[in-house]
Amino acid sequence: xxxxSLSVTELNTLIEKKEIKTEEITLAYLDRIQEREKDISAFIxxxxxxxxASAKKIGQKKERGRxxxxxxxxxxxxxxxxxxxxxxSRILENYLPPYSATVVRKLEREDAIIIGKxxxxxxxxxxxxxxxxxxxxxxxxxxRRVPGGSxxxxxxxxxxxxxxxxxxSDTGGSIRQPAAFCGxxxxxxxxxxxxxxxxxxxxxxLDQIGPLTKTVExxxxxxxxxxxADPQDSTSSSLPVPDYKKEIREELxxxxxxxxxxxxxxxxxxxxxxxxYRTLNAMEDIGAELREMDFPSWKYALPCYYIxxxxxxxxxxxxxxxxxxxxxxxxxxxxxEMYLNTRSEGFGEEVKRRILLxxxxxxxxxYDAYYLKAARARKLxxxxxxxxxxxxxxxxxxxxxxxxxxxxxxxDPIAMYLSDIFTVTANLAGIPALTLPVGLNKENxxxxxxxxxxxxxxxxxxxLAFLLEKKVKFDNNKLNSHRKEE
Amino acid sequence: xxxxxxxxxxCALANLKLTEEDKKRLAPQMIKIIKxxxxxxxxxxxxxxxxxYSSVSFFLPFRQDKRQPSFSIxxxxxxxxxxxxxxxxxxxxxxxx
Numbered sequence: 379x380x381x382x383s384l385s386v387t388e389l390n391t392l393i394e395k396k397e398i399k400t401e402e403i404t405l406a407y408l409d410r411i412q413e414r415e416k417d418i419s420a421f422i423x424x425x426x427x428x429x430x431a432s433a434k435k436i437g438q439k440k441e442r443g444r445x446x447x448x449x450x451x452x453x454x455x456x457x458x459x460x461x462x463x464x465x466x467s468r469i470l471e472n473y474l475p476p477y478s479a480t481v482v483r484k485l486e487r488e489d490a491i492i493i494g495k496x497x498x499x500x501x502x503x504x505x506x507x508x509x510x511x512x513x514x515x516x517x518x519x520x521x522r523r524v525p526g527g528s529x530x531x532x533x534x535x536x537x538x539x540x541x542x543x544x545x546x547s548d549t550g551g552s553i554r555q556p557a558a559f560c561g562x563x564x565x566x567x568x569x570x571x572x573x574x575x576x577x578x579x580x581x582x583x584l585d586q587i588g589p590l591t592k593t594v595e596x597x598x599x600x601x602x603x604x605x606x607a608d609p610q611d612s613t614s615s616s617l618p619v620p621d622y623k624k625e626i627r628e629e630l631x632x633x634x635x636x637x638x639x640x641x642x643x644x645x646x647x648x649x650x651x652x653x654x655y656r657t658l659n660a661m662e663d664i665g666a667e668l669r670e671m672d673f674p675s676w677k678y679a680l681p682c683y684y685i686x687x688x689x690x691x692x693x694x695x696x697x698x699x700x701x702x703x704x705x706x707x708x709x710x711x712x713x714x715e716m717y718l719n720t721r722s723e724g725f726g727e728e729v730k731r732r733i734l735l736x737x738x739x740x741x742x743x744x745y746d747a748y749y750l751k752a753a754r755a756r757k758l759x760x761x762x763x764x765x766x767x768x769x770x771x772x773x774x775x776x777x778x779x780x781x782x783x784x785x786x787x788x789x790d791p792i793a794m795y796l797s798d799i800f801t802v803t804a805n806l807a808g809i810p811a812l813t814l815p816v817g818l819n820k821e822n823x824x825x826x827x828x829x830x831x832x833x834x835x836x837x838x839x840x841x842l843a844f845l846l847e848k849k850v851k852f853d854n855n856k857l858n859s860h861r862k863e864e
Numbered sequence: 865x866x867x868x869x870x871x872x873x874x875c876a877l878a879n880l881k882l883t884e885e886d887k888k889r890l891a892p893q894m895i896k897i898i899k900x901x902x903x904x905x906x907x908x909x910x911x912x913x914x915x916x917y918s919s920v921s922f923f924l925p926f927r928q929d930k931r932q933p934s935f936s937i938x939x940x941x942x943x944x945x946x947x948x949x950x951x952x953x954x955x956x957x958x959x960x961x
Contacts, residue, residue, distance in 0.1 A: 473943055474942060474943060476935055476939040476940065476942055476943075477935075569919055569920065570919075570920050570922075582919075583917075583919040584919075609927050612924045612925055612926070612927075613919065613920050613924060615920075615922065616922075616925070677903070678903060678904055678906075678907065681900060681901040681902075681903045681904050682901075682904065684897065684900070684901050685901050685904070692878060696879075699879065700945065701944065701945075701952055701954055702943060702944050702952065703943055704943045704944075704945060705945065706945035706946065710955065711955075712955055712956070712959065713954060713955045713956070713957055716954070716955055717879045718879055718880070718881045719881070721878075721879050721880055721881075722880055722881040722882070725880075730880055730882075730886075730890070731890060731893065731894070731897075733878050733880065734871070734874050734875065734878055734880065734890070734894060735894065735897060735898075737874050737877050737878040738869060738874050738894070738898070741873075741874065741877060748901070748904075750916070751904050751905075751907070752901075752904065753916040753917050754907070754909055754915075754916060754917075755904050755907055756916075756917035757915050757916060757917045758907070760917065791893055791896075791897065792896065792897060792900055806917075808919060808920075
């Protein structure tokens, strides 16, 4: 039996029936990492010894958690106590967190095995994982291509079967875009649904942690486990967390969904468009009531995001000054020079670009014209969603305007920023959005469709995605079975 | 119209030092990005009025004012590059004349 090709739910069943030991699963995944990592480079740190020790310990337990023995990879901007957490930045290269993020503690409480820390665009800033200070990650479907970003390592690791599931973070599309590029299910939950305690802050009003998985059911289970109120994060919601995994099988009573006008899809790849319409047909087959909708404010979403996110980042990243966080430049003659040299040497180019942009938009004389204007535009985008959700339950869009692009293809920062054109609106409005793989294009690259819903409607999103998943039958094992035949 | 960005001033505010080569590359990119985000100018609203975005609509709760375990000094200073006797060591803040 090929253990690494199974879903979390399938592995759970095997463990419950005692057909397999937790150590066997961890060993199988570690072997897989050994075999694939030289091509993929998904991990910054692989926790071989630690994972094996945990697997052994969990194997001996009588009462086990809901993720007993499941190897999960965690993006390297989510803190793990005593395990190097770098944000793929030189400035945190040797940073050892004194505590674990709430989501990591929740995974560990359910007896998950943290198998490694995955690569990302430095501090989450990018859409290709090429902005990692250490190395780029490759897309397992085509090694010449990017896995997307910023959670590119988390996506590649699951697609290449180096982990059964993973956690990423999403500020403008950083879970959904790489999940789509790698043929996975990825959810950005409602802002406040999942605690951000221990997530290294990029843009605090936009950041959310979420899972990347092979199936909708796995995603529902992981979300259920990581969601919930946290006294350590005052912005986390105290609303009870539903049993998402159980609820996906319940009937979806109304499926009213909006789709985008043809003009809104003008500049996107033709195969993406094709699969978008095919999914809409599948929606009709499952009884959905579809209506065309126009979202005129969306054309302001990326400009709004590229003022808001860098502004928040410039403030959040001010803390890396050579005083508290591991890296201090060895040469300086006074305090100011220590700050300057540390930051100039420690941050990569995209991070500097965004800090400068954010510093500019917050600076005296420009604050009203940029930051305040973006905050108003953001409200406008929210109001448009609010109105839409009076008429429909879901909005369907492509997840990305194109399939995975080639490494080095997008040198112009704005061309890279446009990758997030469909995903960024959900972050700005704080609402949940999920990407579902719906097929492969002619070059064998996965394509995803995004399902957006109103605040705290994750359960409905999962139900719809579960129905669609059965309808479109995207086979994520195709990648690895295909490779095995070679 | 090209927006004016005083890159040296912005660098000073951001505590970043750029080489002349970096500046030559970054300055036009910054101008291009600012021109691109200036699309928001089409929205003719008065920013001093009307609602701004707020990321959560509920009351942000405080934790109970109770004593809880916290980090030890060793843990809290664990990542500091230079320390001495329970303190973080930095270059002199006030310099002698």
